[in-house]
Amino acid sequence: MKIGLGLYRHMLTRDYYDFALQAGCTHVVVHLVDYFNQGPSNPRNNQPTGSKYEPWGVAGNPEQLWTATELKALRTGIEDAGLTLAAIENLDPAHWHDILLDGPQRPQQIEKVKTIIRRLGEAGIPVLGYNFSLAGVCGRVAAPQGRGHAITVGMDGPAEDVPIPNGMIWNMIYDRNAPPGELPSISHEELWRRLQRFLEEVIPVAEQSGVRLAAHPDDPPMPTMRQQPRLVYQPHMYQRLIDVAPSRSNALELCVGTLAEMTEGNIYDAVDQYSKQGKIAYIHLRNVVGKVPHYRETFVDEGDVDMLRILTILHRNHFEGAIIPDHTPQMTCSAPWHAGMAHTLGFMLAAKAALESSQKYSAELTTASHGDQ
Ligand SMILES: [Mn+2]
Numbered sequence: 001m002k003i004g005l006g007l008y009r010h011m012l013t014r015d016y017y018d019f020a021l022q023a024g025c026t027h028v029v030v031h032l033v034d035y036f037n038q039g040p041s042n043p044r045n046n047q048p049t050g051s052k053y054e055p056w057g058v059a060g061n062p063e064q065l066w067t068a069t070e071l072k073a074l075r076t077g078i079e080d081a082g083l084t085l086a087a088i089e090n091l092d093p094a095h096w097h098d099i100l101l102d103g104p105q106r107p108q109q110i111e112k113v114k115t116i117i118r119r120l121g122e123a124g125i126p127v128l129g130y131n132f133s134l135a136g137v138c139g140r141v142a143a144p145q146g147r148g149h150a151i152t153v154g155m156d157g158p159a160e161d162v163p164i165p166n167g168m169i170w171n172m173i174y175d176r177n178a179p180p181g182e183l184p185s186i187s188h189e190e191l192w193r194r195l196q197r198f199l200e201e202v203i204p205v206a207e208q209s210g211v212r213l214a215a216h217p218d219d220p221p222m223p224t225m226r227q228q229p230r231l232v233y234q235p236h237m238y239q240r241l242i243d244v245a246p247s248r249s250n251a252l253e254l255c256v257g258t259l260a261e262m263t264e265g266n267i268y269d270a271v272d273q274y275s276k277q278g279k280i281a282y283i284h285l286r287n288v289v290g291k292v293p294h295y296r297e298t299f300v301d302e303g304d305v306d307m308l309r310i311l312t313i314l315h316r317n318h319f320e321g322a323i324i325p326d327h328t329p330q331m332t333c334s335a336p337w338h339a340g341m342a343h344t345l346g347f348m349l350a351a352k353a354a355l356e357s358s359q360k361y362s363a364e365l366t367t368a369s370h371g372d373q
Contacts, residue, residue, distance in 0.1 A: 001311070001314055001315065001319050001320065001321070001322075001323050001352065002026050002027045002084075002086070002320070002321065002322045002323065003024055003025050003026060003027070003322070003323060003324075003345065003348050003349060003352065004020075004025050004026070004027030004028055004029055004086050004282070004322035004323065004324040005019075005020040005023065005025045005027075005028050005029070005324055005325065005341060005345065006028070006029045006030075006031065006089065006284075006324045006325070006326075007020070007028055007029070007030055007031065008031045008035070008036070009030075009031055009032055009033070009034045010034070010036070012030065012074065012077075014081060017077075017078065017081035017082075017083055018081070019338060019341075020083060021081070021082055021083065023341065023342050023345040023346070024345055024346075024348075024349045025083065025345065026083065026084060027083060027084045027085075027086040027322040027324075028078055028083050028084070028085060028086065029085075029086050029087045029088075029089050029129070029282065029322065029324050030074065030078075030085060030087070030088055030089065031088075031089050031090060032066055032088055032090075032092070033059075033060065033090050033091070033092045033093075033172075034057065034060065035048040035056045035057055035172070036048060036056065036057050037057040037058045037059075037060070038057050038058045039055070039056050039057030039058075045335075045336060045337040046327075046330060046336070046337055047153070047327040048137075049140060049142050049153055051141070052138075052139055052140070052141055052159055053138070053139075053159070053162045053226075055138075055168055055171050055172055055173055056171050056172055057172060057173070058172065058173045058174075058176070059092055059093040059094035059097070059172045059173060059174040060092040060094045060095075061094060062094040062095065062174075065095065065112055065115055065116055065119070066088075066116060066119060067119065068119040068122045068123055071088075071119055071120060071122075071123035071125060072122070072123040072124070074123070075123055075124055075125060085125055086126070086127060086282055086321070086322040086324075087125070087126070087127035087128065087129050087214065087253075087281065087282055087322070088120060088125055088127070088128050088129065089129035089253070090129055090130060090131060091113065091116070091128075091130050093169050093170045093172045093174045094174050095109060095112045095113065095116065096109050096112065096113055097109070097169045097170075097174045099113065099194070099198055100132065100133070100134055100169055100170065100194065101134070101169060101183075102194055110198075110201050110202070113198075113202055114201075114202055114205045116128070117202060117205050117206050117209050117211050117213075118205060118208075118209050120209065120211050121208075121209025121210050121211050122209075125211070126210065126211060126212060127211065127212045127213075127214050127251075127253075127281045127282060128206075128211055128212070128213055128214065129214045129215075129216060129253040129281075129282070130213060130214070130215060130216070130253075131170070131215070131216040131218075131219075132191075132194075132195050132198065132215065132231050133170060133218055133230065133231065134164065134169060134170070134183070134186075134191070134226075134228040134229075135164060135170075135171065135225040135226040135228050135230070136169070136170035136171035136172070137171055137219045137220075138159060138171045138225060138226065139155060139158075139159025139220060139222075139225050139226070140153050140154060140155055140159075140220060141153070141154065141155070141156050145296055146296070146297075146298060146299065146329040147298070147299055147302060147329070148332070149332070150299070150329035150330055150331060150332065151329060151330040151336075152296050152297045152298065152329040152330070153296070153297050153327060154288075154290070154294075154295050154296030154297060155220050155292055155293045155294060155295055155296075156293075156294065157293050157294065158222065158293045159222075159225055159226060159293075160222075160224060160225065160226065160227060162226060163182040163183060163185075163226055163227045163228075164182060164183040164226050164227070164228060165178075165180075165181070165182055165183070166178035166179055166180065166181045166182065166183065168183075183227075183228065185227045185228060185229075186228065186229060187229060188223075188229040188231075190229075191228075191229045191230075191231055192231065192240075192244075195231060195241070195244065196244050196245070199213075199244055199245035199250060200245060203245045203247050203249050203250050206247075206249035206250075207247055207248070207249045211249065212248065212249050212250075212251040212281045213249055213250060213251060214251045214252055214253035214281035214282060215232065215238075215241055215251070215252055215253060216253045216255055216258070216284070217231075217232040217233070217237075217238065217254075217255055217258045217259060217262075218230035218231055218232055218233050218258070219255065219257075219258040219261075220258070220261055220292045220293070220295070221233035221234070221258055221259075221261050221262045221292055222292050222293060233262060233292075234262050234263070234264045234265060235259055235262055235264065235265035235266075235267075235269070235270035235273075236264070236265060238252060238254075238270070238274060239273070242274075242277070242279055248278075251279050251280065251281040252274055252279050252280050252281060253281060253282055253283075253284065254270075254271070254274060254280045254282075254283050254284070255283075255284040255286070255326060256271070256283065256284060256285050256286060256287075256305060256307075256310060256326070257284065257285075257286030257287065257288050257297060257305075257326050257327075258284075258286075259271075260287070260288050260291075260303075260304055260305045261288055261290075261291050261292050261295050262291065262292070263291050263292065267305055267310070268306075268309055268310065268313060271310055271313050271314065272313050272317065275313065275314055275317040275319045276317050280319060280321060281321055282321045282322045282323070282324065283314070283319075283321065283322070283323040283324070284324060284325075284326035285300065285307065285310075285323050285324065285325055285326060285344070285348065286300070286325070286326035286327055286328070287299065287300050287301075287302060287303030287304070287305050287307065288303050288304060288305070289302075289303050289304055290304070297327055297328075297329060298329065299328065299329055299343065299344075300325070300328070300343070300344045300347045300348070301347050307347070307351060308351055308354070311323075311348075311351045311352065311355060312355060315355045315359075323348065325340075325341055325344035325345060325348070328340030328341060328343065328344050331343065
């Protein structure tokens with residue numbers, strides 16, 4: 001396993017690359033979507049939250065796709081700094097809203113996504129994380145409810161009463177001039193049909209480009225949010241997503257925190273099941289207390305999940321991908337994001353060192369016992 005750090009678009013600078021190196025990372029995962037764009041209340045030094053029903057920000061320019069030159073420059077900039085670019089995380093709603101909505105621009109947007117995948121391949125970027133979700137990451141609240149009164153994010157009950165307004169998808173605004181009104185509810189099966197069509201069209205291009213698509217589960221993993229179905233809200237639903245389009249390019253961005261919030265199954269079996277199949281492209285590591293619709297994010301060393309057990313399972317199943325901290329609580333200091341990340345990364349480094357040491361130590365023990373004979 002490789003230790004990495006997720007960087008938001010405004011963090012693609014030498015200072016953040018140096019911070020990642022200082023904190024022990026070899027890899028980075030990059031968000032190119034500017035979630036914070038014109039958002040009314042998103043501090044840029046934290047995960048995008050918004051309030052319970054307030055979107056993050058405004059989606060990007062629908063006509064402006066990430067270019068191969070831009071992507072290559074990103075990769076070489078990261079490599080020049082001494083790091084490896086493991087993945088790009090998330091598509092811009094501006095480029096694929098009608099794929100999620102099955103809207104009139106769907107055919108053109110499928111071509112846009114194919115172009116993006118080809119350009120990633122050209123730039124030597126091996127993974128594209130995505131989240132096939134209408135409501136997106138929403139319905140959460142932030143409060144000083146963590147250890148030492150740290151501000152953490154969680155759910156204080158279902159977020160079902162306010163439907164998604166027209167012009168909004170994936171918790172971002174893609175059309176500010178949309179007519180008033182709300183998105184009509186669809187069924188779970190309709191959402192799966194849309195996913196299947198999407199994968200059937202883009203996975204062959206991903207295969208040709210040497211790119212793996214990596215699906216994040218629905219966060220928070222409620223059956224429905226804002227009167228729309230969610231796709232992967234129980235651990236076993238990840239298997240359905242894999243089986244819809246069998247291919248090495250159809251993979252997972254496995255989020256430990258989100259899976260731990262789910263009401264069925266257990267996180268250890270899920271990590272074992274999907275890592276054994278070689279289906280995990282990369283991992284978000286985060287701890288939580290509770291399950292939907294009442295949970296809160298915690299520091300990595302507390303919470304419901306035994307992280308050493310998770311990392312032991314991954315180690316045993318020879319997981320070779322990157323593991324990055326997901327979100328962390330905000331620490332009380334002048335650099336809350338940096339402190340939270342450094343704390344989580346320190347824990348991850350120690351856990352990795354412990355696993356490697358115990359493996360080495362058991363080899364020594366075996367050698368010693370042979371020597372005695
Ligand atoms: Mn996650």
